[in-house]
Amino acid sequence: MSFTLAIVGRPNVGKSTLFNRLVGKKLALVDDQPGVTRDLREGEARLADLRFTVIDTAGLEDATDDSLQGRMRRLTERAVEMADICLFMIDARAGVTPLDEMFADILRKKSANVVLAANKGEGAAADAGVIEAYNLGLGEPIRLSAEHGEGLNDLYTQLMPLADQFEAQAVQDTPETDVDLDEDDDDDEENYTVPVPTTAKPLQVAVVGRPNAGKSTLINQILGEERLLTGPEAGITRDAISLRMEWDGVPMRIFDTAGMRKKAKVQEKLEKLSVSDGLRAVKFAEVVVVLLDADIPFEQQDLRIADLAEREGRAVVVAVNKWDIEENKQDKLRDLKESFTRLLPQLRGAPLITVSAKTGRGLDRLQQAIMRAHDVWNRRVPTAALNRWLIGMLEQHPPPAPQGKRIKLRYMTQAKTRPPGFVVMCSHPDKMPESYKRYLVNGLRQDFDMPGTPIRLTLRSQN
Numbered sequence: 496m497s498f499t500l501a502i503v504g505r506p507n508v509g510k511s512t513l514f515n516r517l518v519g520k521k522l523a524l525v526d527d528q529p530g531v532t533r534d535l536r537e538g539e540a541r542l543a544d545l546r547f548t549v550i551d552t553a554g555l556e557d558a559t560d561d562s563l564q565g566r567m568r569r570l571t572e573r574a575v576e577m578a579d580i581c582l583f584m585i586d587a588r589a590g591v592t593p594l595d596e597m598f599a600d601i602l603r604k605k606s607a608n609v610v611l612a613a614n615k616g617e618g619a620a621a622d623a624g625v626i627e628a629y630n631l632g633l634g635e636p637i638r639l640s641a642e643h644g645e646g647l648n649d650l651y652t653q654l655m656p657l658a659d660q661f662e663a664q665a666v667q668d669t670p671e672t673d674v675d676l677d678e679d680d681d682d683d684e685e686n687y688t689v690p691v692p693t694t695a696k697p698l699q700v701a702v703v704g705r706p707n708a709g710k711s712t713l714i715n716q717i718l719g720e721e722r723l724l725t726g727p728e729a730g731i732t733r734d735a736i737s738l739r740m741e742w743d744g745v746p747m748r749i750f751d752t753a754g755m756r757k758k759a760k761v762q763e764k765l766e767k768l769s770v771s772d773g774l775r776a777v778k779f780a781e782v783v784v785v786l787l788d789a790d791i792p793f794e795q796q797d798l799r800i801a802d803l804a805e806r807e808g809r810a811v812v813v814a815v816n817k818w819d820i821e822e823n824k825q826d827k828l829r830d831l832k833e834s835f836t837r838l839l840p841q842l843r844g845a846p847l848i849t850v851s852a853k854t855g856r857g858l859d860r861l862q863q864a865i866m867r868a869h870d871v872w873n874r875r876v877p878t879a880a881l882n883r884w885l886i887g888m889l890e891q892h893p894p895p896a897p898q899g900k901r902i903k904l905r906y907m908t909q910a911k912t913r914p915p916g917f918v919v920m921c922s923h924p925d926k927m928p929e930s931y932k933r934y935l936v937n938g939l940r941q942d943f944d945m946p947g948t949p950i951r952l953t954l955r956s957q958n
């Protein structure tokens with residue numbers, strides 16, 4: 496069962512560019528009839544293990560100005576009727592225009608499932624536009640660069656739960672569903688210190704680690720305890736193997752890089768393959784479980800994948816496996832913690848859980864840690880609280896004054912979640928030393944209880 500995605504938005508924002516990227520070279524021009532659909536292009540899209548139909552509503556370039564708006568409205572409404580999900584695209588460099596607002600109005604009224612994308616998102620020139628996009632009231636924008644292929648992982652992250660929902664609908668064959676489609680859990684805003692398993696959407700987890708760390712054993716152990724919802728899914732080729740399951744009542748989609756490797760059966764390429772599989776899995780996960788072998792922890796390959804997960808902005812949980820055969824558990828744990836701090840300072844505060852995939856011991860704690868990491872990764876700190884906090888931080892430790900001119904930090908807001916990203920408006924952002932940024936990031940982590948998630952901090956100029 497797949498779904499239909501319509502890409503809508505005003506001309507020139509990059510709809511066709513994204514369409515082409517999703518469909519690849521071979522375009523299927525399926526509808527050549529006169530009328531409105533003449534402007535609609537349809538193709539079969541692939542995004543990792545997702546297969547869906549995509550409709551492009553571009554093709555209005557030669558419309559005259561006065562008819563443009565009307566045609567665009569009709570075309571959009573038509574596309575919305577045909578599609579299960581609408582991807583509404585704006586140009587992040589241009590910011591939100593009145594025409595964009597018109598589209599947003601239509602979509603708010605007509606479509607239940609809207610995914611908002613701020614395209615041309617590469618580079619700092621897009622920062623302001625991405626933030627403006629929040630004002631459209633369509634949830635968190637995905638920062639995309641259709642041209643450079645950036646942000647597709649975030650697109651996938653937003654589409655996956657919706658895709659799951661359509662699958663579930665097809666299976667149940669009922670129009671009713673209690674899957675929560677509300678991407679933003681804004682109503683939980685004030686609860687930012689409480690871990691909440693927020694929705695019924697499957698939480699996307701990748702289990703990565705060196706060959707023989709115990710990935711397959713771990714996943715089998717989880718599966719052995721739980722009901723498998725859908726098996727290794729049909730139609731999935733080498734991109735990823737994901738398993739839908741419930742783990743202690745929590746729906747999850749687990750990317751099984753080991754299974755993929757075993758399926759490929761290319762023993763001599765084993766090492767290489769498992770690295771690239773790991774990379775792919777990291778891109779599509781919300782939480783990455785780095786599984787270490789207690790006997791040989793923190794090998795080069797483990798460090799590389801953990802670092803990648805951080806750079807990709809994923810929440811990370813480190814699990815040390817084969818704890819059952821560890822004899823001197825206390826000393827070992829102390830060593831592990833020390834190595835962790837030293838070798839992976841960028842993952843400060845991330846949980847380290849000891850498990851035995853073989854016996855199942857510690858898996859409940861692992862599951863808790865995954866949920867908590869996911870919660871922190873999704874956390875939104877209210878703007879008022881942030882600014883109160885900022886005042887305190889500035890008083891405690893004023894920003895530096897290069898060449899006698901004090902850098903002024905005026906205002907702060909959380910521009911995104913997954914992972915949390917903050918923007919500070921300030922004078923002379925280019926003069927701000929890294930150490931002061933670190934002071935703020937570490938403060939945020941501590942004061943708002945956000946351990947183990949990457950935190951992004953952007954400074955923007957405002958005098």
Ligand code: GDP
Pocket residue numbers: 504505506507508509510511512513553554614615616617639640641642643
């Ligand atoms: P459409 O009218 O919405 O279908 O827009 P197009 O896909 O035709 O793109 C309009 C223009 O924007 C083209 O020149 C594209 O090359 C350019 N464009 C599309 N995506 C991006 C992007 O991510 N970054 C930048 N800088 N340009 C883009």
Ligand code: GDP
Pocket residue numbers: 704705706707708709710711712713753816817818819820850851852853854
């Ligand atoms: P993968 O390559 O990461 O998928 O690793 P496997 O799951 O195939 O496990 C590699 C080997 O480690 C197998 O012989 C497993 O039986 C063993 N193993 C996995 N987990 C544990 C564990 O928790 N304790 C012990 N003692 N052995 C384990």
